[in-house]
Amino acid sequence: MSEATESASESTAESEKGTTEPSVGRTDILTDENAFRRVKLYTLNREKKWDDRGTGLIACEHFDSFGGIGIEVRDEFKGNLLLQSKIFQETDYQLQQGTLIVWAESDADLALSFQQKNGCLDVWTKICNVQGKDPTLPPTALEDVEMSQAAAEGGDPAAGDQFTAGATGGEPVNPSPIEFEEIPEGAVPLEPLDLPPCERGKLDEIVETFSLCMPALVQRERLALGVEKDDYARKLADLFRMCEDLEDEPGLHRMYEIFKMLFLLNSAAVYEILFSDDVVDYAVGALEYDPGKKEPARHREYLKKATFREVVSISKPEVLGKIHQTYRYQYVHDVVLPTPTVFEENVLSALTGLIFFNKTEIVSQLQEDDGFMTSLFDQLGDRTISTDKARDLLFLLKDLCTYSQALKIPDRITFLKNVCAKGLVTRLGYFLGQWSDTEIELICLDIISQIAEFNATVIRDAVVTDSTVNEDEIFFDIVIVKMAEQQELGENKRSGLGVYLTWEMRFKTFSYPNSRRAAPTSSTIFREDATETATTQ
Numbered sequence: 001m002s003e004a005t006e007s008a009s010e011s012t013a014e015s016e017k018g019t020t021e022p023s024v025g026r027t028d029i030l031t032d033e034n035a036f037r038r039v040k041l042y043t044l045n046r047e048k049k050w051d052d053r054g055t056g057l058i059a060c061e062h063f064d065s066f067g068g069i070g071i072e073v074r075d076e077f078k079g080n081l082l083l084q085s086k087i088f089q090e091t092d093y094q095l096q097q098g099t100l101i102v103w104a105e106s107d108a109d110l111a112l113s114f115q116q117k118n119g120c121l122d123v124w125t126k127i128c129n130v131q132g133k134d135p136t137l138p139p140t141a142l143e144d145v146e147m148s149q150a151a152a153e154g155g156d157p158a159a160g161d162q163f164t165a166g167a168t169g170g171e172p173v174n175p176s177p178i179e180f181e182e183i184p185e186g187a188v189p190l191e192p193l194d195l196p197p198c199e200r201g202k203l204d205e206i207v208e209t210f211s212l213c214m215p216a217l218v219q220r221e222r223l224a225l226g227v228e229k230d231d232y233a234r235k236l237a238d239l240f241r242m243c244e245d246l247e248d249e250p251g252l253h254r255m256y257e258i259f260k261m262l263f264l265l266n267s268a269a270v271y272e273i274l275f276s277d278d279v280v281d282y283a284v285g286a287l288e289y290d291p292g293k294k295e296p297a298r299h300r301e302y303l304k305k306a307t308f309r310e311v312v313s314i315s316k317p318e319v320l321g322k323i324h325q326t327y328r329y330q331y332v333h334d335v336v337l338p339t340p341t342v343f344e345e346n347v348l349s350a351l352t353g354l355i356f357f358n359k360t361e362i363v364s365q366l367q368e369d370d371g372f373m374t375s376l377f378d379q380l381g382d383r384t385i386s387t388d389k390a391r392d393l394l395f396l397l398k399d400l401c402t403y404s405q406a407l408k409i410p411d412r413i414t415f416l417k418n419v420c421a422k423g424l425v426t427r428l429g430y431f432l433g434q435w436s437d438t439e440i441e442l443i444c445l446d447i448i449s450q451i452a453e454f455n456a457t458v459i460r461d462a463v464v465t466d467s468t469v470n471e472d473e474i475f476f477d478i479v480i481v482k483m484a485e486q487q488e489l490g491e492n493k494r495s496g497l498g499v500y501l502t503w504e505m506r507f508k509t510f511s512y513p514n515s516r517r518a519a520p521t522s523s524t525i526f527r528e529d530a531t532e533t534a535t536t537q
Helices: 002-016 032-037 119-130 137-152 201-215 218-245 249-264 269-274 280-286 301-307 317-336 349-368 371-382 387-406 409-421 426-434 438-455 457-471 474-487 491-506 522-537
Strands: 040-043 052-063 068-075 083-084 093-097 100-104 109-114
Touching: 002 109, 002 201, 032 040, 032 052, 032 119, 052 083, 052 109, 052 119, 052 491, 052 522, 068 249, 068 387, 068 457, 100 119, 119 218, 201 218, 201 249, 218 249, 218 269, 249 269, 269 349, 280 301, 280 317, 301 317, 317 349, 349 371, 371 387, 371 409, 371 426, 387 409, 387 426, 387 438, 409 426, 409 438, 409 457, 426 438, 426 474, 438 457
Parallel strands: none
Antiparallel strands: 040 052, 040 109, 052 068, 068 083, 093 100, 100 109
């Protein structure tokens, strides 16, 4: 810190002599790259006020002078050193307001105020990578936390660029961050990264370029823009096909690294290209050639062999397209891509979001298709249905209920009320009471428990309605009898019995309207069963 302090003193002395800073509008100095790296350095004095130590250009990289990755700031015009600080594992760095990084060292509390938020996030990501922390928490979330804290302490979160040095606990002060009236923050958009040509001879260069971009958020965004530009992803797909035709094993290993990094960019726009009909086969194919495995995987073969069975006819082709697309998304997410570590849990958040929204759209579209829903429940109500057909229909109904978890709460309640109004309880009661197929019973159990755990009122109202219409086959009675019959079954059934018991306990105080008796409790059933067993013995 001695060099930084001496340089800071020079800067202060020059300011006292009346030296003024050149205009930020100088086009010969303020290039796009300089604007991205431009910062102001502040130190906290004894009066808990922030002293401006000068404006410069920041670099966050490996420095031989202290044998590690650090932060260096040099004056933007003179080039003299303002700050050189090594990034230590134990140093507590704080990101504030999206453009400020604050930390404490042994002899000073420091703050860097960035001209551009993207530049701040780039340095912040590098700091987190060195310290092994997750840098992916959105800056807006951090800002919301700080604004909430300021509001709770009676401060004004909208009072400009105020922040507190975390190490000193000083009161909020205004360190006068860089003001860019001529070039407002964010006015310079991110430029797509210039990528090497898609040629076999350039594969090593492409891998190196991608690898250098992956640690930094801003660079990943620029890489994603470069991939979108000029159909670069499709050119890579053609290059993979060429390598596979020539049986170029080293080239195929490079293509694996390239396409794996493309998926890990976590860009929805890039995913749209990778999963398009003309690219997805090559994108998945490239991920078969993992250099860490002796034999290539067979992902494409599996996807081609997978058959889609239309249990109930779907009249909307766009829904069928979404179903096929979601299957590919899910397979790549769960099987093809490597499992993220604890520090990479958000690395596939864009792909997870695409799966989520597809499921929402599928359920919404099918719910609105009255012909589809009517056909589904009419077939479930057919007493001559085969076991295989019943199993397929129930699996379909279970998937719909599972997908409905992606809906907003009011929409999900509406969906569940609709399926109950079409006779869900009557159909499931029939399969539970009249069929002895273990798998079918457990599917029915899963459907009921899903609904009951989300909103017990929905299923309770359906049971009440069913009991008033059909007193001979009351669903609740069927459940209780089933519980009593399943005490000697295997491990899988014991798990089912536990869920049955959980479901029954939700309704143990439930009484049927217009009924001559109240619903029996679990203790009554078990006492009756124990008495029967004792009599038999």
